[in-house]
Amino acid sequence: MSNLNEELNSVIKISNLSKHYKLGDVSICALDNVSFSVDSGEMVFIMGPSGSGKTTLINLIGGIDHPTNGSIEIMGEDIAQYSDKELTLYRKKRLAFVFQFYSLIPTLTARENVELTLELTLRKRRNISKIAEEHLTLVGLENRMDNFPFQLSGGERQRVAIARALAKSPDILLVDEPTGQLDQKTGDSGVSLIRKIAKEKKKTVLLVTHDHELECYADRVIRLRSGQIIADEIDSLMTNNTEGLVSNGAANI
């Protein structure tokens, strides 16, 4: 019975996943027979040193790249079998990304950046400006909606990217190195904000980082080394003390 429950709760189920890159005659093994599942609403961090396969893994789950072997079941469907057209639809409907450099459009305001993504992804366009405003308010930018990216600090730009990602209401949020561009305190509050909203809205989050200071925000940490999982740990601190840490973190925003 518990096995059945596990199956039903898994939003992501990775089995024997490998990725080899070919460079001329040389084959580089970026991911080597990796298996794990992620439950609905879980916040999982992928950690490991540079070159350990973190970005490769997130790109495969994000449907940006094709695996060499293995399956990537997302809500019961193996996206490794998808055509490019099906992958585009999958990315549009199920996923949102927060990239390291935020990828905001410099000539659009914060509000317009969020609205544009909604115009490209939502079928019903009636409430777009309301949804954009709601999400920018959720990340604390209610007074900065009509500012352009160059008028915002790094932390504020990251919050626009977080609002934009969550406004399309994805099932899964993928975040790659969220603190790379920020000082420790600002980076921390961005991740604690992602955690707070993801928990409220019951979103599944996969977050890649090499920053050990952020581990306290994870439900679970999967550690990679040379393309293999060397540890898969429930974060006992977070599980035992979720409320305290989340509210402390949120107070820094």
Ligand SMILES: Nc1ncnc2c1ncn2[C@@H]1O[C@H](COP(=O)(O)OP(=O)(O)O)[C@@H](O)[C@H]1O
């Ligand atoms: N497009 C590519 N072509 C060839 N090798 C690649 C490519 N992308 C990544 N790699 C190699 O795969 C390994 C894992 O890379 P990556 O997933 O980017 O690691 P991380 O994100 O943990 O730093 C590294 O050895 C890297 O050099």
Ligand SMILES: [Mg+2]
């Ligand atoms: Mg990387």
